[in-house]
Amino acid sequence: MDLYVVSVLFASVLIGPLAIRTFCPYLWKDVQYFGVLLRILVKFASRRRRRPLFSVLDRFLEQSAARGDKPFIVFGEDTLSYSVTDARSNKVANALRAHPGFKAGDTVALFMGNEPAFLITWLALAKLGSPVALLNHNIRTKSLLHCFSCCGAKVLISAPELKEAVEDVLPTLMEQGVTVLLMTTHCDTPGIESFSDKVEEAPDEPLPRSLRSHITFKSPAVYIYTSGTTGLPKAAVVNQNRLLIALAILSSNGVTSSDVIYVNLPLYHTAGFLIGFIGSIETGSTIVLKRKFSTSQFWDDCRKHGVTVVQYIGEVMRYLCSTAKRDNDKEHKVRLAIGNGIRADIWREFLSRFGNIKVQEFYASTEGNVGFVNYAGKIGAIGRVNYFHRKLFPFTLIKYDTERDEIVRDANGLCVESPRGETGLLVSKITDIAPFVGYAQNKDQTERKKLRDVVKKGDLYFNSGDLMRIDEENFIYFQDRVGDTFRWKGENVATTEVSDILTISDCLTEANVYGVQVPGHEGRVGMAAATVMEGAEFDGSKIYNHVVSYLPSYARPRFIRIQNAVEVTGTFKQLKVQLVEESFDPGRIRDPLYILDDKEKSYVPLTEQIYSSITSGHIKL
Template structure:
């Protein structure tokens, strides 16, 4: 046995200890030490099992919350860093960074053509130089873009950004009165239109000419007086970079784009998206896990927030490749994804339902798509989509073009539009308040303040207007801007943005979209303003009044248009004439599918048209005594809606 030393002081060295007792104490000491080690190891092992189990049981979303907070913090740091750069840093500058980093990488894939970042940059330079040389334009003028989904749309927007011009993104489906309204409310000096929209431009040309508007058509030849060809000028222009001085006047508060949204009343409104908001929007894809090597499938309209901001602007930040499609096609969707090795898709609720409604194939799961980003997917469609097309991560989110609050369902809870938490609420204060659907207004207490909806109950989403979460409003429409502001919500003098959406928050802090309030309903991914449709219907010389509303159809997202109408004295209902009228004036999604002919229009005591009962009665001929008609494209008329046709719609045999 070793003797006690200074280096080994734990051995017994008392003169009173015998050799046997020394050995006994030595063994006892190390046996006790082993017990302590085993105890510590046992505690550690038990903790490693119990703590995760406890956290998963009582805090099941802790880790995804922490991960999301990390992403949110990184986004804020990057945003603040960019805000501090001088000269000012905008979305265009991020595109130029990506071009410098990988000039030969494909940026846009369209049909059978590929356009690199460098080509896109040079083509936008040519477009900008051609426009700058035109006498009807000067740098900084607002320009309206009237085009469908094609590379020229993206080239032209980048060109206008280089020239320091705000851009109004016109819906290429609108015509006549709506087209003129949308053009005028942004005070554009120039209209650039796609060649296939020449007829639509000619319909409003007299008014544009009278205003001195420069009209350019993306074609090499045009014989119409007042409309000039533009593609030929672009081809001949220099691809030299534009000087930064052309956009030196731009600040973060300067308008970048005008995106049109149908509100609760009237014609479309131009929501002002300023440079600051667009800079924030850069993070929309990167914050959801999109990487530079991803291929993004963009088949939603570029004039929409979803297509333009999420798809186009989001891809500029990530440096991804965009596969651009003219329009959504359920039958071609997955073949396109396979052909182009798409990894990220975008959706609105109807897109997912349409995909699930296509005939099943053996190769439904044969693709590289790993992520789907969008909003408006129903829980049942969500489950069906995953079951049929494989393990695709779905990132459902909530946002609006003009709104100042958004939510992201980063935890993947089926059916939820997002998850609420303390940090999010501190940065973007919001509240759900009780809402009176009959009176169409928030419920207020005796002090005139809004009443908060308890957790688990449906309430109207209101978001506080702050410096971090501003509400810019609508161009040339202070009345509608003011209608979206709600005052005296939680205390006298406060100011909130009225989303117009009814929400519910569950016990696990997931938030769910319930419905829209007011006169707007959503069909095929588009907002339909009932007042606008009513105005169009009453122009028809056989109708006196029209009360437009949305009704639900089993198996369909949103609400489809229906109108209760009264005829002019002595006039008979003419289905063919009305069909021709709505097709001429309204895009397909806004055309009332059902018509209910009444003898008199029901109104409230304040002469507001009553909708609640009409919505409840739906389009059921068994409940409605009034004559009912359905829009029939084959017969180009509104034809009687029979019980047989009604049953066919409910069964899904008749497609809407």
């Protein structure tokens, strides 16, 4: 009997691990991830209990005290330590505090590109208890005014190179009594004040905590703009509680204090601001800040600065893989790449070409209340579904009719869950742990993102607007966006915003804007099916100058299709499905087709030859 028991135990020891690897290959990683979730929750809860209120700024001050001499920001040939950054942000805060057009707690809009002044000014405003609106430095005129106004900002701080964009909207800003500060030592434009000279003269003494004593966890910390399904960009409210959650999550993303993180994504975006900037504050790491992504300089910068962690979006990885191969492709210290949107084929090519780099793919949205992490490293997936995650953040995939552009409901009015393996719309339950704050001064759009009667009557879910699929091994994959938004060059483009711009031209009356896929490119490029004003002719040069004046490059329709009438449904929704299927193929389309040509500064006829060059990869968009 004893021999039998010993034999069984011995066999279990030998066979048990083999059986687990065979039938539950991801069990150990699931358990490890559960441990990570617990650590995140414990860290968040302990900081939530601290008094006075603990914020990202307090974490930065802790790091500054502990790592004062350590490099925090590397920008070109300049290096700023934690203590120098702290002192400079004190000077900015004291200069603002002394300005008659500002009082502590006022909302301030930052209109800057990637530069140390962006990070320093944000820290300064945090010390003054002021929420900060992060304006996209590509927007102009109508969009700029809208984004500035919807967050209730009283002060605009701009980089000097954006002076002309500010001057375009200055009369309106002056009417509203807005204080406009330019980060320069001299400005001769009435209504715009120089600010750098005031900063230089200001003391670098610390700011009293009492200036931010009014802040609660529900107080807005940052406004980050996101293009939604309709209209102009929306200001997603990121409150202090959400930033505190982000801190806790970022403490477990694999980055440590010894890492050097390369930040070349825009700081006005969630990825650049939260993962790059806020993440480095949490971990005490060093930021190598780049004005913008450069394919040719990427790896040279990494080698020069000893970069160990890089950020990406799908386009970044594709651009890197499309460059000519070099003998030193694997000569670098990069060990971790964090981001989202990478295609499976590009993922494999990236690893093959640039070496053993851990790719940490994740899914999240600025205003959303659920996220996924591909902790198991399954190529192509955005994350893995497990019991623990689903209990903490309840979500489901529901059936969505893409042709009708609507959610499918059963006879009882409840949503229908998508079977495993089939594509469905991701919706996540709104709870105390997973709240949805919404958009600033936009109750209508906030309500549109809420979905009721999903699983049972009276429940409330967040509508992500993203189509997903879960496979038999519980990996989840991003499929597409629904509604009137598409993604191009790493940016979300609201089709109605582009349509509005096109129809205020002197040439077009209606415009149906949508995204179409292009071989070899991530996302969808913009295309418009439009009608020309009666008695007028399509003027390619005029439309080109119009869209360049009003829209950033990623939002400009690359193709325009001229129709006699824009087709709509019985409820006057523009039909897009067939247009998207026909794409920009002149072989399938009898309507006149045009392509944006930056060299000609015009929309020129799209020929079969140009189409072939695009689809074969000879012409890159």
